[in-house]
Every structure is written in structure tokens, then in C-alpha cells.
Amino acid sequence: MDKYNSEGYPDPTAAEALENVMREEKAKKYKPCVFICSPFAGDTARNLENARRYLKFAVEQGAIPFAPHLLYPQVMDDCDPDQRKLGLFFGMVWLRKCDELWVFGSYISAGMQAEIDKASKHRIPIRYFTEKCEEHSCNEEI
Known part of the structure; x- marks a missing residue:
């Protein structure tokens, strides 16, 4: 210039x-990079199915999504506390590289809350969606 x-x-x-x-x-x-934040533990089969749906939704919205809970459990044991801790750390590193955090569903797990807190601390925009991928404010009842 x-x-x-x-x-x-x-x-x-x-x-x-x-x-x-x-x-x-x-x-x-x-295309913004978005971090997909949704439950993993508990009903993992259902939660993984939902996470794949959220990832697809983000792609359809023109974003470049990243969902660590779809990646790291394939090579790390979530039941092993050390491997789980490492996987959560990896996710937090990736979160800092994303443009936005997209939170899905009405249930916020401890891991999700940590991601929300990290995004807030680093002023990463946070968007909230229902399980049906409908956007809402974080203060709305869903």
C-alpha cells in the first residue's frame, strides 16, 4: 500500500x-473459524451425533468449524484422567485460535463452562444455539 x-x-x-x-x-x-461447544460425556453416542450435526450446521452457515470432542476421543481415552486433561488442554489451545465460540444445547457441562469462561476472558464472541441449531441469547429460556 x-x-x-x-x-x-x-x-x-x-x-x-x-x-x-x-x-x-x-x-x-x-469464513470465520468457530469452536463448537457442546456436551461430550454422559450419553456419548447421542452427544457425538449432535456434535456432528452442529459441525455440519456451522459449515452450512459458511464457517470453518472445529469440534475437539469429535477429534481427540478418537486417539485419547476420555476415561483416563491424564488423557482427558490433555485433550481438554488441546481444545483450549484451539479455542484461542478461533474467531467465535458457538454453544449448543440447554445443558452446560463443566467442560463447556470452562470453554465459555476462556472465550469470555479473551473476548472471543460467543453465540448460543438450541439443540435444533436455532440461535438465541444466553439469557433466553430454551
Whole structure:
């Protein structure tokens, strides 16, 4: 980006305006990375089925989703406390790299609450959805 005018003088205002226009154009093409936050433990078969549905929903919304509870249990034992702790840590690392946290369902597990707290602490936008993938505010009864 040229920060000088045609006479060679610095022109930061014009340069900033052009950078803003370019940023907006890029944003139109940009797909946000979203972290899928939903229950895993308990009824794992049902929870994994739901997580796959939430992942598909995020793709349909034009996002690039990441669901650690669909990935790490394939190679780590969630019943082993050390492996579970490591898997949760891995998820938190990925959360920091995402643009948004999408929370699904009315039940918030301890692991989900930790993800919500981490996103809040780092000012990562949080969106709330029902199990039917309908968006709502976190204060609404679902």
C-alpha cells in the first residue's frame, strides 16, 4: 500500500482508507473459524451425533468449524484422567485460535463452562444455539 501521495508527501489518511476498503473486501470472502461447544460425556453416542450435526450446521452457515470432542476421543481415552486433561488442554489451545465460540444445547457441562469462561476472558464472541441449531441469547429460556 502506497502511503505517499503523487507528490511524494506522506498521506496516512488515504492509505488508511484504502487499507480499510481492502480489509472490508477481504472480510466478505472470509469464513470465520468457530469452536463448537457442546456436551461430550454422559450419553456419548447421542452427544457425538449432535456434535456432528452442529459441525455440519456451522459449515452450512459458511464457517470453518472445529469440534475437539469429535477429534481427540478418537486417539485419547476420555476415561483416563491424564488423557482427558490433555485433550481438554488441546481444545483450549484451539479455542484461542478461533474467531467465535458457538454453544449448543440447554445443558452446560463443566467442560463447556470452562470453554465459555476462556472465550469470555479473551473476548472471543460467543453465540448460543438450541439443540435444533436455532440461535438465541444466553439469557433466553430454551
